[in-house]
Amino acid sequence: MKNTAIYPGSFDPVTYGHLDIIERALKVFNKVIVAIAHNSEKATLFSVAERVELLKKATKGIKGVEVDDFQGLVVDYVKRKKLRIVIRGLRMISDFEYEFQMALTNRKLSKDVETIFMMPSESYSYLSSKLIKEAASLGANLKGFVPGFVEKAIKAKLR
Amino acid sequence: MKNTAIYPGSFDPVTYGHLDIIERALKVFNKVIVAIAHNSEKATLFSVAERVELLKKATKGIKGVEVDDFQGLVVDYVKRKKLRIVIRGLRMISDFEYEFQMALTNRKLSKDVETIFMMPSESYSYLSSKLIKEAASLGANLKGFVPGFVEKAIKAKLR
Amino acid sequence: MKNTAIYPGSFDPVTYGHLDIIERALKVFNKVIVAIAHNSEKATLFSVAERVELLKKATKGIKGVEVDDFQGLVVDYVKRKKLRIVIRGLRMISDFEYEFQMALTNRKLSKDVETIFMMPSESYSYLSSKLIKEAASLGANLKGFVPGFVEKAIKAKLR
Amino acid sequence: MKNTAIYPGSFDPVTYGHLDIIERALKVFNKVIVAIAHNSEKATLFSVAERVELLKKATKGIKGVEVDDFQGLVVDYVKRKKLRIVIRGLRMISDFEYEFQMALTNRKLSKDVETIFMMPSESYSYLSSKLIKEAASLGANLKGFVPGFVEKAIKAKLR
Amino acid sequence: MKNTAIYPGSFDPVTYGHLDIIERALKVFNKVIVAIAHNSEKATLFSVAERVELLKKATKGIKGVEVDDFQGLVVDYVKRKKLRIVIRGLRMISDFEYEFQMALTNRKLSKDVETIFMMPSESYSYLSSKLIKEAASLGANLKGFVPGFVEKAIKAKLR
Amino acid sequence: MKNTAIYPGSFDPVTYGHLDIIERALKVFNKVIVAIAHNSEKATLFSVAERVELLKKATKGIKGVEVDDFQGLVVDYVKRKKLRIVIRGLRMISDFEYEFQMALTNRKLSKDVETIFMMPSESYSYLSSKLIKEAASLGANLKGFVPGFVEKAIKAKLR
Numbered sequence: 007m008k009n010t011a012i013y014p015g016s017f018d019p020v021t022y023g024h025l026d027i028i029e030r031a032l033k034v035f036n037k038v039i040v041a042i043a044h045n046s047e048k049a050t051l052f053s054v055a056e057r058v059e060l061l062k063k064a065t066k067g068i069k070g071v072e073v074d075d076f077q078g079l080v081v082d083y084v085k086r087k088k089l090r091i092v093i094r095g096l097r098m099i100s101d102f103e104y105e106f107q108m109a110l111t112n113r114k115l116s117k118d119v120e121t122i123f124m125m126p127s128e129s130y131s132y133l134s135s136k137l138i139k140e141a142a143s144l145g146a147n148l149k150g151f152v153p154g155f156v157e158k159a160i161k162a163k164l165r
Numbered sequence: 166m167k168n169t170a171i172y173p174g175s176f177d178p179v180t181y182g183h184l185d186i187i188e189r190a191l192k193v194f195n196k197v198i199v200a201i202a203h204n205s206e207k208a209t210l211f212s213v214a215e216r217v218e219l220l221k222k223a224t225k226g227i228k229g230v231e232v233d234d235f236q237g238l239v240v241d242y243v244k245r246k247k248l249r250i251v252i253r254g255l256r257m258i259s260d261f262e263y264e265f266q267m268a269l270t271n272r273k274l275s276k277d278v279e280t281i282f283m284m285p286s287e288s289y290s291y292l293s294s295k296l297i298k299e300a301a302s303l304g305a306n307l308k309g310f311v312p313g314f315v316e317k318a319i320k321a322k323l324r
Numbered sequence: 325m326k327n328t329a330i331y332p333g334s335f336d337p338v339t340y341g342h343l344d345i346i347e348r349a350l351k352v353f354n355k356v357i358v359a360i361a362h363n364s365e366k367a368t369l370f371s372v373a374e375r376v377e378l379l380k381k382a383t384k385g386i387k388g389v390e391v392d393d394f395q396g397l398v399v400d401y402v403k404r405k406k407l408r409i410v411i412r413g414l415r416m417i418s419d420f421e422y423e424f425q426m427a428l429t430n431r432k433l434s435k436d437v438e439t440i441f442m443m444p445s446e447s448y449s450y451l452s453s454k455l456i457k458e459a460a461s462l463g464a465n466l467k468g469f470v471p472g473f474v475e476k477a478i479k480a481k482l483r
Numbered sequence: 484m485k486n487t488a489i490y491p492g493s494f495d496p497v498t499y500g501h502l503d504i505i506e507r508a509l510k511v512f513n514k515v516i517v518a519i520a521h522n523s524e525k526a527t528l529f530s531v532a533e534r535v536e537l538l539k540k541a542t543k544g545i546k547g548v549e550v551d552d553f554q555g556l557v558v559d560y561v562k563r564k565k566l567r568i569v570i571r572g573l574r575m576i577s578d579f580e581y582e583f584q585m586a587l588t589n590r591k592l593s594k595d596v597e598t599i600f601m602m603p604s605e606s607y608s609y610l611s612s613k614l615i616k617e618a619a620s621l622g623a624n625l626k627g628f629v630p631g632f633v634e635k636a637i638k639a640k641l642r
Numbered sequence: 643m644k645n646t647a648i649y650p651g652s653f654d655p656v657t658y659g660h661l662d663i664i665e666r667a668l669k670v671f672n673k674v675i676v677a678i679a680h681n682s683e684k685a686t687l688f689s690v691a692e693r694v695e696l697l698k699k700a701t702k703g704i705k706g707v708e709v710d711d712f713q714g715l716v717v718d719y720v721k722r723k724k725l726r727i728v729i730r731g732l733r734m735i736s737d738f739e740y741e742f743q744m745a746l747t748n749r750k751l752s753k754d755v756e757t758i759f760m761m762p763s764e765s766y767s768y769l770s771s772k773l774i775k776e777a778a779s780l781g782a783n784l785k786g787f788v789p790g791f792v793e794k795a796i797k798a799k800l801r
Numbered sequence: 802m803k804n805t806a807i808y809p810g811s812f813d814p815v816t817y818g819h820l821d822i823i824e825r826a827l828k829v830f831n832k833v834i835v836a837i838a839h840n841s842e843k844a845t846l847f848s849v850a851e852r853v854e855l856l857k858k859a860t861k862g863i864k865g866v867e868v869d870d871f872q873g874l875v876v877d878y879v880k881r882k883k884l885r886i887v888i889r890g891l892r893m894i895s896d897f898e899y900e901f902q903m904a905l906t907n908r909k910l911s912k913d914v915e916t917i918f919m920m921p922s923e924s925y926s927y928l929s930s931k932l933i934k935e936a937a938s939l940g941a942n943l944k945g946f947v948p949g950f951v952e953k954a955i956k957a958k959l960r
Contacts, residue, residue: 008670009644033756034644034727079303091670096759098421102738103257109761110291115305120669123732123759125745128923132428144397146433167486167511192597193485193568238462250511255600258735261579262416268602269450274464279510282573282600284586287764326804326829351915352803352886409829414918417576420897427920438828441891441918443904446605556780575898580734587768592782609905621874623910715939739893746927751941 009036011091011122014080017042017057018050019156020064021138023130027095030124032070038093040065041083042075051139051163064153081116096123097131139164168195170250170281173239176201176216177209178319179223180297180311182289186254189283191229197252199224200242201234210298210322223312240275255282256290298323327354329409329440332398335360335375336368337474338382339456341448345413348442350388356411358383359401360393369457369481382471399434414441415449457482486513488568488599491557494519494534495527496633497541498615500607504572507601509547515570517542518560519552528616528640541630558593573600574608616641645672647727647758650716653678653693654686655792656700657774659766663731666760668706674729676701677719678711687775687799700789717752732759733767775800804831806886806917809875812837812852813845814951815859816933818925822890825919827865833888835860836878837870846934846958859948876911891918892926934959 011031017024017040031038042057052060054075065071076083084092092112094105109121126133138151143164148157170190176183176199190197201216211219213234224230235242243251251271253264268280285292297310302323307316329349335342335358349356360375370378372393383389394401402410410430412423427439444451456469461482466475488508494501494517508515519534529537531552542548553560561569569589571582586598603610615628620641625634647667653660653676667674678693688696690711701707712719720728728748730741745757762769774787779800784793806826812819812835826833837852847855849870860866871878879887887907889900904916921928933946938959943952
């Protein structure tokens, strides 16, 4: 139970920043379940099925990764999986606050779930799926932000 | 005039964090007017009338509280009431900035209105109406976040 | 090339804070091109043509200012203009983070473009177009925030 | 008891920022006790007696101010005075955190003491006794930062 | 190797905040080595030997804890122990920045060491050894901040 | 006058972060004067003469750089040089606040001096002279933080 962690998020779509966190998490845990949330309220660019597919493709070569999706609260999903460790990446101050707020709320919702934070490489410290989609819609080259096939998928969606 | 303060906000809906600030404010002032803003632009879960009702119920046992609602600028409302003191709760950094921006704007709009900030208990330092509604929509138990009848009202709305 | 800088933004509408940055920038550069972005995604109060007109009127007396508008990425616009220096105003912490994220993204998109940050007068440190529009919609007097003709334009729009 | 507040600090020496907070506090409370802490650990430029004298001179014209000094914890001093309200000025983020930490510690030490925060004018938002002393030691003109007689006292000390 | 983590720090002295992090860490790892740094530059209240003793006493009942001390860089110590995971507690923004700076420096010094961050209970979110020593020197009751025997040790030192 | 800027600081000693800012500044200005402050109050590892020497050596190959040192206020030095532009690097939040406080104080001391901020490469976003000296005293390899001859100079000093 202690050697598997869940890395939940929107992953709309997966970026090099997410992949960096996944690889770092695998130095700490034997298995990492990347879990895509169904956010009915947030408008996403990609459907859950598409995000699962992109993540699977992006993590293909990496041992110990499982891609999943879930509905409802993270803490309930974690408990259904009989696990207790949640990983979150921390990039910047606003991250920090939102993440703390989420982690404290999750802790209140379930005392058994513990959130740990990991830092991406400083090269990815400013990357966000939101910014990338915005840049793409303005015609940016996404090399260095996301894998090539993710860039293609974004551009296809935006067309 | 100095012993009455106005505590404005959206209160969509009232949380234990708001109630904590109200009780602290009553250590400093004899009377606290909790004033619900009509935000025509922000989509709210509860109508102004519903929010007034929930706040009245939640503050029933507390002496010195009055629940009201207002349209237009806070500073204009404060002046119509012939008062000058505005209370705001400060939780986290992003609060801090938004609150400072608001307070400085209000000060520019009226030199007579003074904003004072109070800190909720650290147990409520991460509570926000927004997060609570989000958690509720995902099926969370809201005990410890809001009074029982508020939880019921949220769940009824979301159904 | 080094004595001309581009000051990009939404300018929806221009505020005294923007004008303060423009005047400060002219102490450092001989020419400042104020460049209004076509944000297809963000809902703006004024059209690009209106924002250009308001900015032209507001900067009429100031030597060395050119008003322009652009589509696509800032870095691509800067390169089309054969320039390399971008100016951004920095007000508060949240600014700071968003601006850093933007600047680092722009740097990744083009190594030739360099962003420099300038600080408005502390009198304008809390001013934002968003807050001004919100205040105006609630009936606020905008004197001290924007020039008189901008206030008129906002009120006409909101009516 | 509710119309008197204590404004504790080092006041080494008093600045226009402190005076601004005192005048704002008097819009909220009938009486403000400015209380100078004996910080045995911090090296101060002025002795407690000198700081009391400078503060008395600086607040001479202001009705409702009392200057005092205290040893030990702020909360113990507040209780000895049979009061419960502590005022602190909030300038910037680092302030915010330090002040929150102090306020939460004080709250733990005594549940009866409540800290409220007030914001100085944005013109004084960057003023600190430390920066002023540093600037003075480098030969700065302190007009606009502190009253004339405080500037003289600082310069006499530094000579 | 993945189920043991090192929790380095000054622990001058151990607080309930540290103990909270240790207990949370043991939900994630089978073994946690609490490692006291010899900071030749920082003046400490307690010697390394005393800090080791206080930590051993404080963690006596907790399974999976080992107390150690080290000289030199954290990353070198981690490698000497043939481990790779460092735990740090994150309380507030200033923490966040200092911790990130440290973690990135450590990462540069050794690519094999990974830092993970954990959040103490919000009840301890403001606790710091420094503030506790300051409060103690002013006569504060430290109940709720540190175990009873640590309070005694602090008071004995300060006398 | 507009194509020369002053980059003041302690430079105790120069790091790759400083050099990165200098090179970026030279994309904006034809000449950059790196000006080492005589901080009589701060204890430095290197004397002013040594810091000048290290900076000269580190910037030898870079066209348009002049190394100087100054006593007193930055704004007075800038005016003595008949210049008006000050450059500062911005790394992290604490930087941001300190820098803003300094810049606003300098602006108050002299309306003619304008501070502009530049961002180092994210690879150097966490570098500080202080951290480097601390790491060196614990035996760290400084490759990637400072040029080789600076590392040698630090190690010689610390021996």
